[in-house]
Amino acid sequence: MEYRVSPRINDFAVKLANVNGTGSASANGLIMQAIFRMGIPVSGKNLFPSNIQGLPTWYEIRVNGDGHVSRALDYDLMVAMNAQTYDRDLKEVRSGGYVLYDSSWPLDDHLLREDIHLIGVPLARMCIESFAEPRERTLMKNIAYAGAMVALLEIDMAIVEALIKESFSRKPALLASNTRALRLGYDYAKEHFACPLPFRLSPMNANADKILIDGNTAIALGCLYAGVTVAAWYPITPATSVMDGFKNLCEKYRKDPETGENNYIILQAEDELAAIGMVIGAMWNGARAFTSTAGPGISLMNELLGLAYYAEIPVVVVDVQRVGPSTGMPTRTQQSDLLECAYASHGDTKHILLLPGNPAECFDFAVKSFDLADRFQTPVFIVSDLDIGMNDWVVPKLDWDDSYRPDRGRVLTHDEIEALPQFHRFLGENGTQIAPRTLPGVHPKGAYFTRGSGHNKFGLYTEIPDEYQEVMDRLLLKHRAAASAVPPALIEERRNAEFGVITVGGCDAAVREAVENLAANGIFADFMRIRAFPFGREVEQFIADHEFCFVVEQNRDSQLKSMLILETAAPKEKLQSVLVYGGFPLSARTVVDEITRQLTRVPQPVSIRKGK
Amino acid sequence: MEYRVSPRINDFAVKLANVNGTGSASANGLIMQAIFRMGIPVSGKNLFPSNIQGLPTWYEIRVNGDGHVSRALDYDLMVAMNAQTYDRDLKEVRSGGYVLYDSSWPLDDHLLREDIHLIGVPLARMCIESFAEPRERTLMKNIAYAGAMVALLEIDMAIVEALIKESFSRKPALLASNTRALRLGYDYAKEHFACPLPFRLSPMNANADKILIDGNTAIALGCLYAGVTVAAWYPITPATSVMDGFKNLCEKYRKDPETGENNYIILQAEDELAAIGMVIGAMWNGARAFTSTAGPGISLMNELLGLAYYAEIPVVVVDVQRVGPSTGMPTRTQQSDLLECAYASHGDTKHILLLPGNPAECFDFAVKSFDLADRFQTPVFIVSDLDIGMNDWVVPKLDWDDSYRPDRGRVLTHDEIEALPQFHRFLGENGTQIAPRTLPGVHPKGAYFTRGSGHNKFGLYTEIPDEYQEVMDRLLLKHRAAASAVPPALIEERRNAEFGVITVGGCDAAVREAVENLAANGIFADFMRIRAFPFGREVEQFIADHEFCFVVEQNRDSQLKSMLILETAAPKEKLQSVLVYGGFPLSARTVVDEITRQLTRVPQPVSIRKGK
């Protein structure tokens, strides 16, 4: 089944099959960025192995003038640079599509398909002839195929050359060889093939106020702008680039221009238990601090997350979700830590989750997370995923309001403490569930004893049932109160909608596209993307307003649906799962197929699984 | 409101208020055990602080000829041995009740209540006169008040003396002083007060085939009988006595009579992460192994539990629940780790839980847990609680069938492997979801690579979506298949029942009593105690058969109810929570009150909380 009618301009998908560690990433990024600069909606998805060098890796580019750029499932052009995977790769080319391969060596006969076109470019041979160093020869092959693509797809050569210049402005030798390699490929293609191909690019103006950014960098930027001074982490894919990004930003923007001192500290902890401990210590002391991790790290942080919850210490944890359980597939995407994060730790706990759907929200929610953590004195999770975190997305340029000041919540000042007859740590204030806190060192009367053991509202140790319950009950009300402070669900309604489609996180683009495609086929649905937990009234209302809703998410166990069932008044019969959890970014077609399939049966709460 | 009409014989409650670390525990246990030996239904609840010496501690004894021995909320007799808590303690005496206190010092006037009777026994003075050593003087006060109780309640003196003799058979000096102290109290009471009190004991024959045992010891015994050879743990209240018990048993029953060698190994790990790791290693190798812990330990084990789930390694974890979150109240009871255990670890995971309701089931379920873990090659939790684990319960004598042999599940023998063309680790067999495994060292062809990273059904590393999903889907089906292998819910139906009452774990006795009391008041309900997860068909059927059900549990967040909502087809509107989570063992009266209160309103899913 085909859901889009392909005009040949600005509507196609390319897949590049490479070997990792051979430098293909920069060539692929170059193409993607050039298309972006041409003003055309584009996406790039990196499907890489959990390995440093030598294994298959893919990069997928989808171009679509209407802005539909969720992952494609078959390709107009396959740049097949990995002989090891020719087999798989060639199968994914759509009928009538093209394969660009290195013709330095002949293709195996068994790979040939009647219905696809071969474009052989002798990349290795050309590079051996043009470059001396072995490493250079390998690297330049990538730029050479990029050059061929420039010709074949009518990528703006001036833009590509400008990008190369920017990259190597301070390395003239590299600039020269890159330019040469680019031309090699370009010229060869021009000379030997009819350029452009029947599908091609044409400049647009869709990206004027857009940027190309990955979610992890955006989170780092948000943390910088939110005023983070302490960060603690333990390296883990796919969260590592959050902290790498934060460090780069700090080096640029947080070195005191007068003294040269660092107005920040980044602690590479010995493990995730330590990382969350450091954040707890820092935020207890009044700093803004965060840690970034992935599923295994969240598992390890469980105990201390309960401490922070119960002792009411603000904490920000970034979880860039990968495929679990256990080590799972560290370089693949899922939303499968939702339950783990929402209810982390033993005993009764509930945490605030922010669920960005793209890098722009990553920035906003990162800033927001600190305000919420400080206001509600509790752990706040930014639950992102690998697709958002590590792939470049085209998003609106980020905005900043200079009047922003951190919401530190109820932190008593020196004078406020001075004015108190006595300070009691856990007394809800003015009918709210929030108990003002003090920071160490501010005022002698502000001193109190923080503990994870049973305490009463005065902050004193207790083992008395009523006193214990009183504090626990306030914590529950406090959590509920956060529902109106977190980012509301994003809802898009359309005329004649018959049902709702609910989703989360990195599924956003694909589900949105799917809903439009369904509409094009005469099936009308409203769209809601959950952006936080606890759920606001609008979530409940949306479900109430629809006869039934699909919940599309990337995990096996319907984790978002489970939370909706438990934490709203919605009858569970109204929610139907669409589950796709193989680890690749979601594609609209999968969603359309599944929803269509389920619609052809009587709606009932059945979970449907799909392998791609 | 009063739910029981008190006959004066074998129906009363006593509370003993002591200072911990002063040796009161053995005196209190002595009384409890003597009543048990008199053939009378009895319960003893120890309410102790998280402290070694010097803080208030209480022991509650309830006697009831009809076998209703859940915790009482007020007392016929208060043995008030702690001046520090006189205030609280005297308030808990029921009108017309009695207080036994140490009259060596006068009582403060403000403590006096018109409606209660004082029994002053000069315990300290008598002990100072009779004993020389300071430590002995302290200890013997306890035995002296026990002596007074013997007189006041008509405890069988011969039984008490026999018990003391058993305890001190090898310490004649202690035997003498204990006997002396006992007599001191007894004689004083006989001489100065009208003995017995208007409520008293009278021998019965209810305990002929019963024993008095705590759940932790029973679990230890189950582990011994199930053939455990490796145990790993990290000390934590209230789970420590599981391993203490196991060690004692091993020293007696597992030292090889011929060689003197230990046919077991108990590893005190450096932390809970290590403890679960050791169990994983041992069970991977084919031993039966377990660890015992409490909430904080479960939190720390999260990551490795996911590994065991995904790599399909049998594991048995005993969680004796205490009050969370965080350190919480380590010496108080709750059922608040249900969600944490059921879904432990990041990613999609579901674990098997066994939920004993008394020490007899602790024994049975401990044995069963290994069969299930081995059969389903997955973690199995025995989720007990402090009330079951650390208090002595009267239960039917434990039974053992000598024809029992461990169900090791599909472990291939040397010859079976030999007969295979090739071994593949994760291929479900004969239409079941269980994949036969091999043990290291058995046969060269049985070797395979265990990993927590993505793997396909052949056991090979994979990052391919379909291959990954295939294994994950089988794991889900495997989990579902366990539903018919776990202990079914315990259901008790009665004529004219209008609704159901569902509960779990240590709530058993109180909820059962509550249901009977309700019936006595003309409110008829059926009873179901959930004994395992995944839930069997009977659970679903029970809910389906009732217009609505109360779910009684000791936690704030309706954890059992949440699981019932998520994991059965039951509409959530049918389930109403009764939540009691202050940390003391549940009492029937609280349950009756709450259910009655909720019944007077239109049934709707509202969570009601109660402080005691």
Next chain:
Amino acid sequence: MPSIAKPAVLHPSAQRNELGLTLRDYEGSMSTLCAGCGHDSVTAAIVRALWELSVEPHKLAKMSGIGCSSKTPAYFVTGAHGFNSAHGRMPPIATGANAANRELLYIGVSGDGDSLSIGLGHLCHAIRRNVRMVYIIENNGVYGLTKGQFSASADVGTKSKKGEANRMAPIDPIQLGLSLGATFLARGFSGDKEQLVPILKAAVAHRGFAIIDVVSPCVTFNDHTGSTKSYLYTRQHRIRATETDYVPPATEILTEISPRGETAVTLHDGSVVRFSAVPADYNPSDRLAVAKFLQENAADGRIVTGLLYVDEATPNIHEMNNTPAKALTSVPWSKLCPGAEMLNALQEEFR
């Protein structure tokens, strides 16, 4: 961690320190530990040292994990902030706290279970980071709060109350610290406050991570014959290897240093630690020699106490990270947030 109000009777010696505070002002709520527990004596030494140093109570952060020992921060300086955290996790929490606000004084109190088992990895890494804090291990060879299991500091052959002998090699925090590059290492005995107080004072003045391992007998579970962590055994086997004297910065010039050829180490704030009665050519700055001294004594069954090793040269966590001298929590907003214009500019990179 239960805390019971103390009767408001005035302390006999109402002597006042520089801040005008009495010893009583440095006490905490009444201890709920067992009568005679070594930990209470350590508490008393801490009270005395802080009083003598005139530490401002609310500028003190008392950190701990979980255990009897970890309860003790409740028993000193009520006017200080306390954080009784989770079992074994105090080092990272203190590290984070210190990173955020270096202007407070951090005193951590832990146990041998807390620090040498569940928290061992964290302790080692806090040593490497040279977090500026006093880190006290109240070492009793057992897990007190969970009723007497052997801890990782139990000696080979030491007997439990039930008579069982430990067979695994003990972890000696001092030897461990030496192997990891720790910068301040001392061992005390809860029964010797006189020795402990100056060590505590020097530790407070130290620029980095100061470990004080205090043998602190558990009267309830590990004070019997056969135990190598009992009062009696410790008294019989310990040697006061070094005697130290802490000379505060102000008095520095007035005090005659090394009148009898003593060793002295000047701390970064100008205060001086004077070593007296040390073994011949004992050099508290010579890592190798100290290790040798310790191991030889350990081999002979002697428990070496005293301030054993000081290294004032290694940079601490803040020096390694080039942070300002003031707390990071005091950096003004204007220096933290680059602002809208900069955001605009830096996004050029993302085009």
Next chain:
Amino acid sequence: MPSIAKPAVLHPSAQRNELGLTLRDYEGSMSTLCAGCGHDSVTAAIVRALWELSVEPHKLAKMSGIGCSSKTPAYFVTGAHGFNSAHGRMPPIATGANAANRELLYIGVSGDGDSLSIGLGHLCHAIRRNVRMVYIIENNGVYGLTKGQFSASADVGTKSKKGEANRMAPIDPIQLGLSLGATFLARGFSGDKEQLVPILKAAVAHRGFAIIDVVSPCVTFNDHTGSTKSYLYTRQHRIRATETDYVPPATEILTEISPRGETAVTLHDGSVVRFSAVPADYNPSDRLAVAKFLQENAADGRIVTGLLYVDEATPNIHEMNNTPAKALTSVPWSKLCPGAEMLNALQEEFR
């Protein structure tokens, strides 16, 4: 951990060992590590040592954590059982495995991140338990798999690829092991298989926990100028402090021991480790002397390699726990379950 089928070309030297197996039979699937990675050389040394020792492949359990190094068990002895577990948790998993079945040979392969950061506490406690196993740390000073962060073994001053200098003191597993009572300590260099193979063989024969710290350069992230864990730096700064020769039990009597006044240590199974070319009066059984030797060399910037310390006297985990000589998994049911009658009898206690 991706594994790729190897082309079925016969190994050139098809020499057979006692079991009739060729070197090729001890290989694993093709490595997916970076070309030139030190870890692959360690793999080759393991293959050779196990082949020479004629270890039965399926009696071998290969244990690891997570990291590039931890992937390597896939690359040797396909016929052995492997367990690639979780980051840092291999020591307890191996301990449990060993507790259950002492009859297998356990070889653990870990990285410096895996063992010295997240798994440090476990490593230290596995040392104390003296779990009988070979524990290899493929030490490259960085986290390879997560792309080049400093690990806890990074030396002070060593530079990252970006030029950043590490400032925290390194953890040297050997010095750490010495301070904890480890019973077998060696350091190798991935570039020197000749030295490594006999060390591996001795480690296999050792009765307890045998640590082999192997400097194993990461060509992708830590092989540049400025790194102290590069091939070049290691070649320039290492000294082969001891040369060892492993003499299997059967040949013992035939071999002339210490012809040139060499030191020799007899292992519990009767095999002998002969030390040659050692420094004057180097005694591999003298913990103190070894520590001193190491620290002096470290201070001078020398990387000491060789089998450095052996203690065959300390009991291992099974000896400490008085278990039978055979695997606990082989104890018959009749000895495990006390039976109905006994259950009946023992319940008298519960009345």
